Amino acid sequence: MNPSPQIRFFDNIYRPRTEQPQISFQNFEHGTRVLSEEVECDRYIALYGGHHFHKLYAAFPSTNFQYTEGKNVEIIDWGCGQALATCVLIDYFVEKQIKANIKSITLVEPSSIALCRGYYFLRQMLQPNFSSQTVIRTVNKYMDYVNFNDFISSNSNIKIHLFSNIIDVEGLDLNKLYNLIINSFQGINRLICTSPYNPNRQRLDNFYNLFREYPLVTNKFHSDEAIYKEVFKVSSGRFEKSKITRYERQFTIKL
Numbered sequence: 001m002n003p004s005p006q007i008r009f010f011d012n013i014y015r016p017r018t019e020q021p022q023i024s025f026q027n028f029e030h031g032t033r034v035l036s037e038e039v040e041c042d043r044y045i046a047l048y049g050g051h052h053f054h055k056l057y058a059a060f061p062s063t064n065f066q067y068t069e070g071k072n073v074e075i076i077d078w079g080c081g082q083a084l085a086t087c088v089l090i091d092y093f094v095e096k097q098i099k100a101n102i103k104s105i106t107l108v109e110p111s112s113i114a115l116c117r118g119y120y121f122l123r124q125m126l127q128p129n130f131s132s133q134t135v136i137r138t139v140n141k142y143m144d145y146v147n148f149n150d151f152i153s154s155n156s157n158i159k160i161h162l163f164s165n166i167i168d169v170e171g172l173d174l175n176k177l178y179n180l181i182i183n184s185f186q187g188i189n190r191l192i193c194t195s196p197y198n199p200n201r202q203r204l205d206n207f208y209n210l211f212r213e214y215p216l217v218t219n220k221f222h223s224d225e226a227i228y229k230e231v232f233k234v235s236s237g238r239f240e241k242s243k244i245t246r247y248e249r250q251f252t253i254k255l
């Protein structure tokens with residue numbers, strides 16, 4: 001039997017959703033709304049999937065993922081929506097031939113429909129190359145209500161925390177999130193935070209500053225440089241080279 005083909009985010013998840021008619025920006029609150037319908041989830045990917053993909057792909061080289069080769073890794077995708085950030089990370093691992101042993105992926109998201117779709121996308125993406133031993137856990141909650149008991153983590157695993165377009169969401173209690181992380185994840189934690197260059201980007205700095213007081217913050221990286229890449233433009237209905245603004249903070253803490 002032939003192995004199933006490797007699903008890639010850009011061509012197999014994002015691009016097909018740009019081919020659907022009637023994509024509009026209405027009622028999206030810049031993509032921060034908690035989605036409740038399947039069609040909204042498709043539109044979200046068509047509208048933002050390309051931007052998120054390029055922002056993450058530009059961010060990942062600043063983390064030394066070669067270090068995870070052959071090591072046990074846990075991924076936590078916070079405010080994951082449809083788990084696009086983890087899909088893009090798996091894409092990156094496939095392309096760079098990084099064979100991390102992904103023990104678990106934990107998806108935290110209040111929209112149950114987005115969460116189910118995220119789970120399904122990850123199952124598809126993990127199938128051909130990664131071990132079926134990867135456990136995918138879903139936590140269907142607003143982040144402020146997540147607690148220590150929602151996670152199963154081992155001190156010796158490397159933790160990769162993905163915060164894609166979520167730290168800038170107003171209303172999220174960053175102090176609570178900081179306390180949750182330092183109390184739930186012992187050992188090496190890499191935090192990767194990305195957002196557009198919007199007025200709320202300051203929240204990424206505020207979040208980082210909470211950890212900065214920790215003596216063991218290392219491998220810090222910070223960027224606010226825009227990138228220019230092809231994404232789907234709703235106004236023209238075509239893929240066009242566009243300016244993608246970004247704000248990014250990455251750092252490692254040993255807890």
Ligand SMILES: C[S@@+](CC[C@H](N)C(=O)[O-])C[C@H]1O[C@@H](n2cnc3c(N)ncnc32)[C@H](O)[C@@H]1O
Pocket residue numbers: 030031032033034035052078079080081082083084085108109110111114141142143144163164165166169171172
């Ligand atoms: C801009 S989207 C980003 C989604 C995903 N991380 C991505 O990059 O595609 C913001 C997400 O945050 C979720 N959200 C909004 N408020 C939240 C909260 N208080 N706790 C957790 N997630 C929240 C929304 O449901 C939505 O999925």
